[in-house]
Amino acid sequence: MPQRAKREEHNVSTIPDNCKFATSHEWVRIDEDGIATVGISDHAQDALGDIVFVDLPEVGATIHAKDEVAVVESVKAASDVYSPVSGEIVEINEELLDAPETVNSVPYDGGWFFKIRLEDTAELDELLDAEAYAEHCEGE
Amino acid sequence: MTNRTSLYQNHLDAGAKMVDFSGWEMPINYGSQIEEHTQVRTAAGVFDVSHMTVVDVSGVDAEAYLQRLLANDVARLDEIGRALYSGMLNDDGGVIDDLIVYRMTFGYRLVVNCATRVKDLRWMALQTTGYAVSVEERPGLGILAIHGPESIERVCAILSDCGRESESEAAAIRALGNFRGVELGDWFVARTGYTGEKGLEVILPAEQSPQLWEALLSGGVKPIGLGARDTLRLEAGMNLYGHDMDETVSPLSANMGFSIAWEPSKRDFVGRAALIAQRAELEAGRLPILTGIVLEERGVLREGQTLTCRDADGNEIGQGVVTSGTFSPTLKHSIALARVPTFTASCDVDLRGKATAVRMVKPNFVRFGKKVFE
Known part of the structure; x- marks a missing residue:
């Protein structure tokens, strides 16, 4: 797995600028019609190491921003995933149940966790943009 | 202060993620811990375990001293090169450390944990009273562990690249039984390890470690970090000092x-x-x-x-x-x-x-x- 190359490229250019970020390392991307996709950042997957289980929320659940909605277990540790936004879960990435390592390889793409119908788009303004998130990671 | 083994640069060159391990800057993985684990179970991998502490015991009372110091009995080491696993206990029967002891031509060689180095050395020195024995730490030695079903043949194949007497040494290594070792000039090579796979541990002058390391990597052996070392030892049901036992545990x-x-x-x-x-x-x-x-x-x-x-x-x-x-x-x-x-x-x-x-x-x-x- 070419994770080394990835690690060396933690800079603004590889953090997708169409996403917003929580300080707890989740990303959210607006798709269409008030639906957003949520996952964990490349920085987060790299810190966790090989991911072996992902527990996802239930479709239909109503959640609030900063709720613990998913769990990631890596060989190293268990980690809670917090929703960066409020709303209703409309879809989950069931592929992760059988192939959790997808989060390691493509965290911003096939490694997404769930899709959520946003309750309040104003919440997005409180999240970090790519540049601010890059700074946040460096400061850790 | 952070210690580094003589392979520090080699780890960086291999893409290691380095972490602090009891005061040593050591590789936790070189990308994926799971892939490294599988590499050892199916082929061959090399670990730098030079952070571990080597202690040589010699002198006329070396055997009697170790028979007092250790819960296992070094009298069981009936041939040069044989290895024994033992606990080193305190008076209350708690485990000060667990270790491997080898019988050598000069006496005995112990390999103890690095996290317990200071207290181990102090305890060993304390127990020498009344014994004509020399207890000497060997910080100039490095240790490489090469494990996996292909490990022994991979080592034998690269001996000439390390300037060794490849034919005779390969024969001596292939002839080793489990928990047996052989002194080959300034190398000591033993069939011991911490993975549950066939493999070797090579104790050698630390300055020679980079040459052996690079020869192994060129010979198809992959570098394995301490992360996979932990999952491998746990699958093999082997204890880790400070976690599965310590001085308060029988x-x-x-x-x-x-x-x-x-x-x-x-x-x-x-x-x-x-x-x-x-x-x-x-x-x-x-x-x-x-x-x-x-x-x-x-x-x-x-x-x-x-x-x-x-x-x-x-x-x-x-x-x-x-x-x-x-x-x-x-x-x-x-x-x-x-x-x-x-x-x-x-x-x-x-x-x-x-x-x-x-x-x-x-x-x-x-x-x-x-x-x-x-």
Whole structure:
């Protein structure tokens, strides 16, 4: 797995600028019609190491921003995933149940966790943009 | 202050993620811990374990000294090169450290944990009183462990690249039985390790480590970090000092009973009297034991998780604790070592607030790439 190359490229250019970020390392991307996709950042997957289980929320659940909605277990540790936004879960990435390592390889793409119908788009303004998130990671 | 082995630059060149390990800057992985783990189970990998402490013991009383110092009996080492696993106990029968001792032409060589180095050396020095013995740390030596089904042939194939007498040394290495070693000039090569796979440990002058390391990598052996070392040893059911046992834990509560040489009964090793009392406690059901547990559903057992334990009649008899837990890359589910009350027949683990049944098994999960428990 070419994770080394990835690690060396933690800079603004590889953090997708169409996403917003929580300080707890989740990303959210607006798709269409008030639906957003949520996952964990490349920085987060790299810190966790090989991911072996992902527990996802239930479709239909109503959640609030900063709720613990998913769990990631890596060989190293268990980690809670917090929703960066409020709303209703409309879809989950069931592929992760059988192939959790997808989060390691493509965290911003096939490694997404769930899709959520946003309750309040104003919440997005409180999240970090790519540049601010890059700074946040460096400061850790 | 941070220590580095003579392979520090080689680790960086191989893409290592370096972490602090008891004051040593060591590779935790070179990308994927799971891939490294699988590499050792299916082919061959090399670990830099030069952070471990080598202590040479010599002098006319070397044998008598070690017969006093260690719970296992070095008299069992009836040939040069043979290896023995032992606990080094305190007077209360607690485990100061666990170690490997080799019989050498000059006397004995001990390899102890790096995290316990200072207290080990102090304790060993203290115990020399009355013995004509020299106890000498060997910081100039490095240790490479090469493990996996292909490991021995891979080492034999690159000996000439290291300027060795390749034909005769390869023959000597291939002839080694398990837990046996051979002195080859300034190298000591032994069939010992911490993975549950066939393999070698090479103890050599540290300045030669980079040459051996690079020759192995060129010869198709992959570098393996301390992360995979931990999952491999746990699959093999081997203890990790400071987690599965320490000075407050009896070796009888840590699956180390096999390493206590009770006979000859007149051998008065440190901790013997306390162990005899502990053995009675164990028989009376008052000393906890270390068991293997497996979780065959989703989730990962982690050190420190609490177990609710029941006897064969289903009555709760107390709590247990996970001492080492991980996801087993070979078995694809979680395994752990746990300390539980003596007569525990079944238990539940508190998995992030949810009581989940786990299965108790012999604490030996994977050997030679295969599942070994029922």
